[in-house]
Amino acid sequence: MRADPELARRINLLFDVIHKRAEPPLTTAAAAAAITARGGVPVSAVGLEALRSGVSGDTSRAELSAAAEFFGRPRQLLAEAIQ
Numbered sequence: 128m129r130a131d132p133e134l135a136r137r138i139n140l141l142f143d144v145i146h147k148r149a150e151p152p153l154t155t156a157a158a159a160a161a162i163t164a165r166g167g168v169p170v171s172a173v174g175l176e177a178l179r180s181g182v183s184g185d186t187s188r189a190e191l192s193a194a195a196e197f198f199g200r201p202r203q204l205l206a207e208a209i210q
Contacts, residue, residue, distance in 0.1 A: 131182070134178060135179055138175075142179070145200075156172040158175060158197070159171055159175045161197060162193050165196075167189075167193065170194060191205035
């Protein structure tokens, strides 16, 4: 595992900014469940929390792309951070 503060910054910004005005930001667990439910790429709450903390491990480009798409951002927003 390696520290990845830029990826953590990008992911946390999505959580902070992309949510309904009248509602609080999603929890990590809720986001992971929703990303997984959208189909295709399973994302665990533990893995997503690690990324939010700045630790990148075995995260795939597909997982990062699925997370970016879930928040309505281009796939490359997160995936390019692990190049």
